[in-house]
Amino acid sequence: MDMKNPKYKNQGIHVDMVVFTVDDKKIKTLLVQRGRKPFVGEWILPGGAVYNDESVDFAAERELEEKTGLKDLYLEQLHTFGNPKRDPRKRMVSVAYLALVDKKKVSILQKTSKTLDAKWFDIKKLPDLAFDHKEIVRLAVKSLRKMLIYSNIAYTLLPCQFTLPELQGVYEIILGEKFDRRNFRRKFLNLGLIEATGKREEGMANRPANLYRFKAKKYKAVDIL
Amino acid sequence: MDMKNPKYKNQGIHVDMVVFTVDDKKIKTLLVQRGRKPFVGEWILPGGAVYNDESVDFAAERELEEKTGLKDLYLEQLHTFGNPKRDPRKRMVSVAYLALVDKKKVSILQKTSKTLDAKWFDIKKLPDLAFDHKEIVRLAVKSLRKMLIYSNIAYTLLPCQFTLPELQGVYEIILGEKFDRRNFRRKFLNLGLIEATGKREEGMANRPANLYRFKAKKYKAVDIL
DNA sequence: CCAAAAGTGTTAGCCATACACCCATGC
DNA sequence: GCATGGGTGTATGGCTAACACTTTTGG
Numbered sequence: 001m002d003m004k005n006p007k008y009k010n011q012g013i014h015v016d017m018v019v020f021t022v023d024d025k026k027i028k029t030l031l032v033q034r035g036r037k038p039f040v041g042e043w044i045l046p047g048g049a050v051y052n053d054e055s056v057d058f059a060a061e062r063e064l065e066e067k068t069g070l071k072d073l074y075l076e077q078l079h080t081f082g083n084p085k086r087d088p089r090k091r092m093v094s095v096a097y098l099a100l101v102d103k104k105k106v107s108i109l110q111k112t113s114k115t116l117d118a119k120w121f122d123i124k125k126l127p128d129l130a131f132d133h134k135e136i137v138r139l140a141v142k143s144l145r146k147m148l149i150y151s152n153i154a155y156t157l158l159p160c161q162f163t164l165p166e167l168q169g170v171y172e173i174i175l176g177e178k179f180d181r182r183n184f185r186r187k188f189l190n191l192g193l194i195e196a197t198g199k200r201e202e203g204m205a206n207r208p209a210n211l212y213r214f215k216a217k218k219y220k221a222v223d224i225l
Numbered sequence: 226m227d228m229k230n231p232k233y234k235n236q237g238i239h240v241d242m243v244v245f246t247v248d249d250k251k252i253k254t255l256l257v258q259r260g261r262k263p264f265v266g267e268w269i270l271p272g273g274a275v276y277n278d279e280s281v282d283f284a285a286e287r288e289l290e291e292k293t294g295l296k297d298l299y300l301e302q303l304h305t306f307g308n309p310k311r312d313p314r315k316r317m318v319s320v321a322y323l324a325l326v327d328k329k330k331v332s333i334l335q336k337t338s339k340t341l342d343a344k345w346f347d348i349k350k351l352p353d354l355a356f357d358h359k360e361i362v363r364l365a366v367k368s369l370r371k372m373l374i375y376s377n378i379a380y381t382l383l384p385c386q387f388t389l390p391e392l393q394g395v396y397e398i399i400l401g402e403k404f405d406r407r408n409f410r411r412k413f414l415n416l417g418l419i420e421a422t423g424k425r426e427e428g429m430a431n432r433p434a435n436l437y438r439f440k441a442k443k444y445k446a447v448d449i450l
Numbered sequence: 451c452c453a454a455a456a457g458t459g460t461t462a463g464c465c466a467t468a469c470a471c472c473c474a475t476g477c
Numbered sequence: 478g479c480a481t482g483g484g485t486g487t488a489t490g491g492c493t494a495a496c497a498c499t500t501t502t503g504g
Contacts, residue, residue, distance in 0.1 A: 007276045013236050013307070013318050051232045052316045056307025080305045080320050082238070082281025091277045093238050093318070095305050146446075150375075165456070182458070183494065190492095206455040207501035223448075390483070407485070408467065415465095431482040432474035 012087075014094040015060040016047035016133065018078070018140035019070065021120070022157050022170050023103040027144075028120040029137060031129070032067055038088055039130035045137070046118065047094070060097045068118045074100045074156035074219075079139055086132045096136045098143055100156035148174050149225050152193050155214040161197055163209035164188070171225075191222060237312075239319040240285040241272035241358065243303070243365035244295065246345070247382050247395050248328040252369075253345040254362060256354070257292055263313055264355035270362070271343065272319070285322045293343045299325045299381035299444075304364055311357045321361045323368055325381035373399050374450050377418050380439040386422055388434035389413070396450075416447060 019030040031043040046067040050059040057077070065071040078096045086092065106120060121127065123141060126134065147153045148171060157170050168184050171177075188194060195215055200208040244255040256268040271292040275284040282302070290296040303321040311317065331345060346352065348366060351359065372378045373396060382395050393409050396402075413419060420440055425433040 007274070011236055011238050011275070011277065013238065013316075049232070050236070050307065050318075052236065053309050055309060056305060056318060059307075077304060079302060080281060082275065082284075082320065084278050084280060091238075093275075093281060093320075095307065095318075163456085180495070181456085182496085185457085187493085201456095203503090204455075205453080205503045207457075209456055388483085405468070406483085407469085410484085412466085426483095428476090429482080430476045430480080432484075434483055 010090055012090060012092045013050040013056065014047060014087075014092050015050055015056060015063055015097060016045040016094050016136060017060060017064050017075070017097045017099050018045060018137055019064070019068070019073070019099040019101060020123075020140070020144055020157075021101050021103045021106050022173050023106060023120070025169070025173055026122040026124070027141070027174060028106075029123050029126070029140075030068055030070075030118055031121055031127070033117045033119075034130060042130040043121075043127045044130045045096075045133045050095075056095050060095070064097075064099060070099075070101060070105070073105070074153070076219075078143055079136075081132055081136065083132065094131075094136075096140070098140050100144075100153065102157055102159050104159050145175060150221060150223060152214065152216070152220045152222055152224075155217050158214075161199065161211040161213050163201055163211060165209055167194075167212070187224075191224065193220075193222065235315055237315060237317045238275040238281065239272060239312075239317050240275055240281060240288055240322060241270040241319050241361060242285060242289050242300070242322045242324050243270060243362055244289070244293070244298070244324040244326060245348075245365070245369055245382075246326050246328045246331050247398050248331055248345070250394070250398055251347040251349070252366070252399055253331075254348050254351070254365075255293055255295075255343055256346055256352070258342045258344075259355060267355040268344075268346075268352045269355045270321075270358045275320075281320050285320070289322075289324065295324075295326060295330070298330070299378070301444075303361075303368055306357055306361065308357065319356075319361075321365070323365050325369075325378065327382055327384050329384050370400055375446060375448060377439065377441070377445045377447055377449075380442050383439075386424065386436040386438050388426055388436060390434055392419075392437070412449075416449065418445075418447065 021028050030046060032046045034040060034042050034044050046064055048063040048067065050056050054062070060075055061071070064075070076098050078098045081094045081096060084091055086094065123137065126137065129137070154167060154170050158166060164185055167188065168179060168181065171184070172179060193214060194212045197211045197213050199211045201211065202208060246253050255271060257271050259265060259267050259269050271289055273288040273292065275281050279287065285300055286296065289300070301323050303323045306319045306321060309316055311319065348362065351362065354362070379392060379395055383391060389410050392413065393404060393406065396409070397404060418439060419437045422436045422438050424436045426436060427433060
């Protein structure tokens with residue numbers, strides 16, 4: 001490959017993160033408000049340029065922490081968007097990532113030096129997004145639904161200890177479908193992914209639910225439904 | 226984003242294609258022999274640089290045709306490889322694609338002006354590959370197996386008309402597993418993805434097999450196994 | 451005692467699996 | 478007629494899906 005060829009010059013690589021959480025019976029995603037041209041003031045996915053000396057995966061982690069303060073969350077490459085017109089300034093390829101986080105961590109969106117104004121949005125009520133970011137979110141939702149059905153990824157969306165109704169809620173909210181409580185419970189317990197902690201919920205004005213935990217907090221392909 | 230920042234300068238975008246076919250009871254992939262430094266003479270995946278004015282997906286099609294003469298085949302984005310050291314020359318991000326082709330088209334590897342010396346290799350007997358291409362092939366095989374189980378993608382690997390034993394062969398070869406003929410047949414016919422053409426195989430020294438075709442030649446997510 | 455949400459068991463139908471013999475063709 | 482590979486049916490066990498009442502807690 002000829003480095004000087006103008007056909008290839010001045011290309012840029014970007015990462016964009018779609019961070020999802022389930023909160024208040026909605027799927028929510030984190031958006032930040034853009035401070036620079038073009039699209040000043042519009043909402044965009046958190047993300048930024050990949051540096052020359054870091055891997056693209058690392059850039060995703062770094063940018064997410066710099067722009068939102070979130071770190072150590074589940075992060076997976078989703079798709080690469082490469083339309084030459086997607087950024088009006090220059091050829092910019094964006095590697096999109098899907099990130100999942102438990103709603104308990106949602107509140108600790110601390111500000112760092114580079115943190116922008118970040119806000120969680122119900123994915124059914126997204127504002128207009130700059131660039132092709134709406135398309136990226138759409139693909140991320142599709143992927144999230146598949147992952148939920150074909151893996152144990154729900155562990156990333158729940159606290160260490162959770163109740164079966166909470167787990168079922170995550171499935172119902174994301175898939176937009178109701179499940180029979182008895183069948184859901186039996187199915188999930190038979191899969192062997194979770195175990196009872198022996199503890200129970202407290203302080204509810206009703207019968208307290210048993211608490212469970214995932215045996216392994218690591219991605220595993222499993223047919224759930 | 227600051228265009229002049231040396232942190233981002235001189236990045237390159239590449240596409241690499243893993244083309245699979247099933248032939249002679251093996252999964253085979255197409256490799257080309259590298260003509261330039263570095264790694265002269267080593268085998269690599271077909272691919273090349275993305276031009277500024279084309280989409281990454283289009284670059285994949287273009288490069289595949291230029292380097293191998295193959296066109297109009299099933300092509301799907303697989304993963305983006307972004308280790309900063311993966312290319313010793315400069316920061317080069319590679320978007321890997323998975324391509325699938327029916328073995329009947331394998332023979333018509335016509336040479337075009339830019340066509341390199343291309344050859345099909347049994348994936349169990351690959352030569353050393355330059356860059357991180359072996360890792361890319363490994364990931365592609367994993368993805369192929371998943372796709373076969375969770376979609377109708379087998380249509381891309383078979384001619385228009387095919388016999389059920391041929392179809393079963395594709396599954397057995399790719400998944401490395403034997404299936405019961407009667408159960409496989411019943412399962413696949415019940416899925417409603419294929420239909421009998423009414424024709425039969427000819428010229429075999431045994432009972433001729435019925436020919437089937439896929440009702441739709443378009444990717445569809447379906448749980449097959 | 452009332453409201454709210456959690457927990458529990460059974461049945462019926464469907465699907466997956468395992469398994470062995472006959473059929474059509476070319477030579 | 479024989480060798481080769483293709484086509485077919487049945488029985489069993491396990492999983493899925495549908496369904497309603499009882500339990501525990503706080504107020």
